[in-house]
Amino acid sequence: MTKQEATSLPVSHLLRKYVLQHRMGFVLLSLALGILIWQGITLTGWVPAYLLPGPFEVAARFWRALLDGTIPRHFFATLQEVVPGLLLGSVTASVLGYLIAKSHVLERLLSPYLVASQAVPVVAIAPLLIIWFGPGITSKILICALVVFFPVLVNTVVGLRAVPQNLRDLMRSLRARPWQMVWYLEIPAAMPVFLGGLRVGATLSVIGAVVGEFVGADRGLGFLINVARGQYDHPLVFAAVLTLVGMALALYGLVLLAERRFLRWQIPNIPR
């Protein structure tokens, strides 16, 4: 009897428990597998080495560019566009999202433009913004803000719409003031959906910056990719792309940390 019960524990459950307990280990494992496959492909010679440099060649190039200051310089140039862009985009989006969620008139007035703005690809507006605001940092910040704006706006509106009516009634019966309604009810209740939007926005903002730098810039990782490509320095292209991925992951990770902090009440207990 007992033995049967013990063996009938679902394997998927055990696997999940194992993965949860060794989360970092699994990240490393997945990285190692990816690099192994990458190295395998370059070793077979299917793809010429000048088109797809191997992981060690890229690592060596990355290390050199790191030491001579190329990567750090362009990394911080891009970061200086991404962070303010992300902040600007998400702050305006959440304020406007709040107003839209509160006012049906405003929603009707604005939603055609908001939807239309989504139909226009950033790549198409980026050149315009660069003509209007110059090739400097301002145009890139605006491009970042633009791509971040929509997902955060939509999630703010959806999050606020999902605030339970009976909790609103509770707050009203407790005679909560308008600011208390926002602080004690609407912000925490909308937070899960809002952070979901911010998570998407965080990765999009990196893409926005790169698009801007492709179109016209004299610094940043997007610019570096352009230059390296022109010089057939493909290992450097890869090194720059991986740096971008790292930046996006780091921002994503920051939002995840915020979720850990603010949404602890939602995270189910890890099965023991």
Place this chain on the structure above:
Amino acid sequence: MMTFEVASPSTALQPYLRVDDVGMRYPNDNGGIEALRGVQFDLHPREFVCVLGPSGCGKSTLLRIIAGLLTPTHGEVIFYAPAASRISLVFQDANLMPWRNVRENIALPLILQGMPRAHALQKADVWLEIVGLQGFGDALPRELSGGMAQRVAIARSLIQEPGLLLLDEPFGALDALTREKMADELLRLWQEHRTTVLMVTHSISEAILLSDRVLVFSSRPGRVVLDLDVNLPRPREEEMRYTSEFGRLARELRRAITD
């Protein structure tokens, strides 16, 4: 004779509030849903009154009107109590904030009133014990059973020391045993804190065991069809269910409900 009558305007007869010819019509596409019509009754200070009536007859609507969450489309609710006294509504489901732990949920009304957080949480701890949830202060609402959550809701309500406590089928989600225990606790709290209580319930025997007066509502549009005094002595025991007086009251209430 006359002077004597006039000279003793008993303050005890001054009602706590008067529901005066209240009607409520919810708007919809064809003329609206009339939930209440001509509802008239007084509630006296420190009275425990239960409301019975078929479902959908406007009981929740009435409580929401008295709590000030809804404005009636006809008539008004007049308060004779000092304006400072608070009204507190316990909803049918516990209605806790899932992101606040039990202690923080109970303290919420005080925090909203501007009491310093630490002080409010201390008071919440006192109430945790009163409703028998000591040790659960740090638990999140999702970790509670239905009965525990409802107790938290009641503690959150009573921590305000309300002058008027409105309860909308507060024990609806509970099993029979928990229900009895909670009703006992509510009675004890009512006797200690001497608030006025208006409680909606589905249970005739619960109404008789708890209240000074029972109001029976007709089906929609709801109005008072019976206003019955319950003169059983307190404290009331479960055994009273088997007395003839209890039976008489129960029969009268049942007849009024099914009519």
